[in-house]
Amino acid sequence: MTVKWGxxxxxxxxxxxxxxxxxxxxxxxxxxxxxxxxxGADFARRHGVDRVHTGYRAILDDPDVDVLYVATPHPQHRAIALAAIEAGKALMIEKAFTVSSVATREIAAAARNRGVFVMEAMWTRFFPAVVRLRELVAEGAIGEVRSVQADLGVRNRSGADDRFFSPELGGGALFDLGVYVVSFAQMLLGSPGTVAASGALTPSGVDLEESILLGWPDGRSAALQVSLQCAMPGSARVIGTEGWIEVPPRFHHPDRIVVRRHGADPEEIVLPATGRGYAHEIEEVTRRVAAGETESPVMPLADTVAVQDVMAAVADRVGMVPEEGPADLR
Known part of the structure; x- marks a missing residue:
């Protein structure tokens, strides 16, 4: 079966x-x-795409499209996703999934009610190196995981009119970079009991950076940092009672991990990605949709909701007020 994408x-x-x-x-x-x-025509020419729809509504009505990849700015995801689900289209929605917990829950509920496949495009979880990391953790290779550390920062010198600095287009460090570190921690530790955060905002209310500390009732923790004004290594560490696993830069699309067990030599595991790395998430959605499934067990909607809840708490702590986009599908 060929699964056709738009x-x-x-x-x-x-x-x-x-x-x-x-x-x-x-x-x-x-x-x-x-x-x-x-x-649209330029994109189609460069990537060999047969059909170009001017306006979003038209592609929802295209009977030859099975799955839609929603790659618009975050504030527009809710309106597009709800309309697509109503039209019966499976979805892969770019991260951040939305700009609010309310919108994320709304999309998840609609997908479940309609029996439509929906997944957040968190490509990190599908990289072979990250798949192996999760296997090692499940096998107890480093004992009980007690802490996660991750950072991701870029020295962005784009002009003030760039999307990264536009509140209307979902700009800021949290939604573009924070989603990676929060999702990585959630993948390994689950949902935290406490969220502490500090950060800096531009005069327009866009966040430039955050330091985030997540806590669990049993003492587990995650220390996370993101920035749009400071370059950071982009590395991650998963710390357990019997050792730790390093994910070298850039941890959100790695080709290797280093396992450091107490009393043993470091073990480097190299697992290159296919293509640019996006092939793995595309393969997951294609396979699940072809099989008639409605969620990915690797990136389930419950995890997306949990990540969005943490980001909503971070936004609240730093004084950021995300703006939901208009429901304009023209």
Missing amino acids: IIGPGRIADAVAPDFAHVPGAELVAVASRSAER
Whole structure:
């Protein structure tokens, strides 16, 4: 069975993802939707896409599209996702999934009620190196995991008109970078009992950086940092009672991990990704949709909701007020 894909929003991330469809047997990219006819046509030409829809509503009505990859700015995800679910389209929604816990729960409930597959595009979880990390943790290779540390920062010198600094377009460190560190910690430790955070905001209310400390009732913890104004290593460490696992930079798309067990030499495990690394999440969605499943066990909706809850708490602690986008599907 060939699962036919469409892309909504031919921007920077869609440009990066599109070439990896060629690495996934059974997946075919057949359509793209843009509010700009010119941008849509240019994207289609560069990536060999057959059909261009001007406006988002048209691709929802395209009977030849099975799955939609939603690659628009975060505040637009809710309106697009709810309309797509109503149209019966399976979805892979770019991270951050939405800009609020309310919207995330709304999408998850709609998907479950309609029996439609929906997954957050958290590519990190599907990298072979991260899959192996989770296997080692489950096997008890480093004992009980007690702490996670992760950082991700870029020295962004884009102009004030860049999406990264636009509250209307979901800009800021939390939604673009924080989602990685929070999801990584949630993947290994579950949902925290406490969330502490500090950060800095621009005059327009966009967050430039955060330091986040998550706590669990049994003493486990996660120390996380993200920034749009300071470059950071982009590494992660998973610390257990019998050793630790290092994920070298950049931890959110790694090709290796280093296992350090007490009393043993370090073990480097090298597991390169396919293509640019997006092929693994595309393969997961394609396989699940072809099998008639409605969620991914690797990135279930419950995990997406849990991550969004933490980000909502962080936003509240630093004084950020995320803005939901308009429900305009033209």
